[in-house]
Amino acid sequence: MSHNIKILPGATVCEDCTLEGDITIGGGTVIHPRVTIIAEGGPIIIAEYCIIEEYSTIIHKKSDQQENPPKPLFIGAHNVFEVGCKLESPCGHIGESNVFECRSYVGVDVKIGSGCVVGAACHLTAPQTLVDNTVIWGSEHHIREALEKQPSQLLQLDFLSKVMPNYHRLRKPNVHKRQSSTRQSQEPSPKP
């Protein structure tokens, strides 16, 4: 598998994590140690200001009906992947401002909009589409619809990007601003 890791300026990526395949990490995103991101079925693009916490796993799964060239798995801005969560997806698009709580699992064939919350230890395995602002919580997977998106973690991101370099070895950004600007245009403007 070719390793092509692109880290944009402003991203904080710990050295102690497994990154395999074609991965792009947007500026402002913080990746904690012990994170696994595997792009075996196609590239993974992680947009700006995401937090990916310890022991979370993001896999772009290989699938039989794969297009050539393979479609990327695009993860929108301001997503939070909490400790130990797992996201498996063949390809597609994950919106922005979603929260994947601790030890949650999102299987293949789950489409996720924006502002969704997958509660702690909730397992989504059946094919389904989460419309915007869906909240799933509890062992019985209760579903409710939130009125607005989850508040962003800008303060936390600020703090993490300041503190992380003091305690962890980091991977250096290897892409320059010019390429990042194309990515920026993809990010939808924040809602008023």
Next chain:
Amino acid sequence: MAYLTQPDYVKYICSCGQLKPITSLYFCRHCLKIRCGFCICHEVDSHYCANCLENMPSSEARLKKNRCSSCFDCPSCFHTLSTRATMAQPRQTPQDPAGGDTKVESKQPKKMYYLSCFNCRWTSRDVGIPDQPVASGGWPERTNPFAARVNQLLDYYKAIALQEKQEKIERERKKFTIRGKYITLTDKTGLTGAMARNIAGLPSSDSSCSAIANFVPSQASAEVEELPEDYYTKEVNLNQITSMPQRLASPEWQPVSVSRLHPLAKLLSVKRSQRCRVCDHNLTKPEYNPGSIKFKIELLAYYHVPEVKIISHEPVKAGEKTALLLKLTNPTGHEMQIKLLQPEDLPPPEEKEEPKSIEKSLEKSLNLEKDTSSYKAIEREPQYSVTSRVTSPPTALTLAQRDDAAEYDDDAQHDTTE
């Protein structure tokens, strides 16, 4: 041995005949008997809020319907709500800092607070409750649409209870005057009934009479509101409809739509003490401070009754002998004699008639004390099924006292006798 996640393999027979694991048993030091939650008296010591740990006297708790005035539960998942602060600019609808770099742009950011649930992410904004400028309190209260009727009913039943109480006093008094042997307090001191009521702290009977007389019973009506036209055809959006537990959590309103869910004032918890019914001694008594989980009195069976653990056993086969290895531990600081008995050798529950003194009951009737007859401890034969027989060693075993230093010893063979 009792486990958190496994079934209780070893059960002890409580003096009331219940079979319980050792962790839910008490040991009355005064009766020298095992007691359990079923055969002891539970008393409320104090009311407190489990979230803000504030104590509340019981009269105030009753007034506030046993709810904390500053803490709330989530109406959606019943988790405790947390207060969250946001920066909001005046003259602007409160919005998330997510909406952009408001933090940087705002000239005069004002701190506003809203309630949010960390479990299901419900927020007070979801149902349109405006953000509050202060961190605690000030949340809008809804009035019960049936408050007047509820109060009317309350007054009515209070009046009836009072009337019944008075009738009972009268009856008791008559009973004792007929006997002639005892002079009641009122006869002896020339107290009138009204004065006695005053002493007992009861209100005069006039107001209660009017409450009973003016009460209007509710009438059943055959006229019911028609169902809306599209009742059967409209598509149901389950996300907009409340669940049964959500409705029942606020019985006054019973919201049908999630947009009508309001924060629930948090229910108070109680600290309770437990008392032996036979000797009236406390078995447990917690410390008053809600933040403390310690006890002033804590007569748990675990500290007094030898603990039995099943170390190993072989599968039981019909007609064959198998080995069962038990470990007995003496938790006390004294040597202990133990004899293993067959189920049929158990001593039958003792029949004991408590002598009831008339003086005592007279005093009770005057003091309007609660009727204690329902507190009596009843001893029953334990019920259990036996599928095999344990051949026990005929001799009594001696368990050495607990050795506090044993835990710190290196050699493992330092346990109590087996």
